[in-house]
Amino acid sequence: MTEHNHENEELEEVLPVEEANQSELENLEGEYEQLEDRFLRVQAELANIQKRNAKERQDAAKYRSQNLATSLLPALDSLEKALETEVEDEKAKNLKKGVEMVYNLLVEALEKEGVEMVNPLNEPFDPNYHMAIQVQPAEEGQAADTVVSVMQKGYRLNDRILRPAMVVVAQ
Numbered sequence: 001m002t003e004h005n006h007e008n009e010e011l012e013e014v015l016p017v018e019e020a021n022q023s024e025l026e027n028l029e030g031e032y033e034q035l036e037d038r039f040l041r042v043q044a045e046l047a048n049i050q051k052r053n054a055k056e057r058q059d060a061a062k063y064r065s066q067n068l069a070t071s072l073l074p075a076l077d078s079l080e081k082a083l084e085t086e087v088e089d090e091k092a093k094n095l096k097k098g099v100e101m102v103y104n105l106l107v108e109a110l111e112k113e114g115v116e117m118v119n120p121l122n123e124p125f126d127p128n129y130h131m132a133i134q135v136q137p138a139e140e141g142q143a144a145d146t147v148v149s150v151m152q153k154g155y156r157l158n159d160r161i162l163r164p165a166m167v168v169v170a171q
Helices: 002-062 066-084 091-111
Strands: 115-118 130-136 149-150 154-157 159-163 164-171
Touching: 002 066, 066 091, 066 115, 091 115, 130 149
Parallel strands: 130 164
Antiparallel strands: 115 154, 149 164, 154 159
C-alpha cells in the first residue's frame, strides 16, 4: 500500500505541473496571435505607405510643370493680344511675324509638357472647365448653355485645370 500511495503522490504532483504548462501554453498562444496580428497590421500599413509614396511620386512627375505653366499663361495672353493687332508697314509685319514665332514656340513647349488650351467656342458650357462671366440671350440658331464668346482661353495640365476659360454663355 505504501507503494500505491507513493504513486498517487507522484500523480498528484504531475497534474498541477501539466495544468501550469497548459495555462502557460495558452498564454503563449495568445501572445503569438497578438504579435501575428500586429505584424500583419504593420505589414499592411507599410504596403499602404509604399503605394501612397508611389502615387505621390507619379503625381509629382505628372504635374511637375504646373507652376511654370501657370506663370507663363499671362505672357501667352499678352502675345495673343499682340498678334491681334493689325499692322500695315513692312517693319511691323516682320515684328508681328517674330512675335508669332515666339508664341508658337511657347505653345509647342507647353504642349510637350501636357498643357492643353481650352477654347470652348460654340461648345456646351461646362463649369468644370469654363467660368461664365456673362450670360446673354440665345440668338437664332444658338442652343441654350452654349459658349458664344471666349474672353480668355483656359488651360489644363493633363486632367487638372490650370485656369478655366472665361466665357459668355447663351441662355
